[in-house]
Amino acid sequence: MAHCEQVISAAGTVDTVVSRMRSLGAALPARDGVAVFNRVYLAVTEAVDRHIDAGGFPDARAAIALDVRFAERYLTAVEAAAAARRPPACWRPLLQFRRHPGVRPLQFALAGVNAHVGHDLALAVVDTCRTLGCEPVDLEDEFDRVGDLLVSLEERIREDLMPGPDLLQIADPLTHLLGAWSLERARDAAWTAARTLWALRRLPDVAGEFTERLDTAVGFAGRMLLTPLPG
Template structure:
């Protein structure tokens, strides 16, 4: 059953993080980080950080349900969107680095799911009222960037290789990735909310195709960057639990 509160979302994320699948693959990295963000959104709602706390909870829950449903479908052998399929397939492979796993999950969830979720809880008449609270999430995310990069660095000591290759793996890369993805998500939301059912379904397929391609490029970039990522991966732990402990 879909979640209806943030507390239910947190409980579902905990179940994924504690599952045997997370311990035996790399599928637990993204939900570990995602839980940290969701907890901060819950705190922000409780502290009156948003203009409309109940609306923000509805959006956060609708947003989370898309990931939770995709994960459940993947585990059950049912179809999932191409963006999540690329991410989940990578979660079963040794080669991607910690950062790649996290960026692939962020790509699928923000570039595809976020715009859809915002459009789901709004109408054309009231979606503009969501903009302030939508953007406030950016501030929460940016405030967490240093902590997240420090966590990654604690278990990935050769991340500096990407800087040498032009990958810019410092805080600014993650900040830009988040900012750009959320900017596109807002554009998608304001476009999707204008469409009828058939137009909405067709547009979601178009977005998914693009996001899947972007995710697969993140996971298998060009030869030089791929070589650098391979050396980075050699120095990262093979025990997923060790990485998840660092991220939580």
């Protein structure tokens, strides 16, 4: 793999975004939908940090840059909502329904993952390429390793937040929602979207339209994932 050459700034570290996520989580009620996703995302970001420290990435600088740019998109969306600014469409369903009593914690977690992987991950790859002066192919190993951690995270989400067997029956609407979305497919689509956006970087109007359509589509999927369900 060709290594990205530019070193990211000291301010843009995984520790910095972990600290911001911890502060955010401490300020939110546990049942808040953003808090539910934040706990999940904090866990995977800490796992990425441990993998970086253990030499688990071929290019640690590229892994740090990708992880930080990825996290910053989520944190910026939450901060925009807190400041009464309009967040990206992909995040609006979670931010609007975060206190709805008919939405289960598992739905909040998956809606957050949908927004972050379906929209933010592709843009984070492009952000990282611009920061480091490299091509998406140079980040493929880091992308795949982060993606593997995210897939393992999805399994953990389902184990930790899944209702008991007596509640999760074939007729339960949550069963149908769970079967309608796949993190692995979302990750594959994010890589394709990142490569497409990079190819379109000299056509800003087309790239902007593509990004807007991606944002809208991911937001629509998130709204479906947050359909209020009977208790």
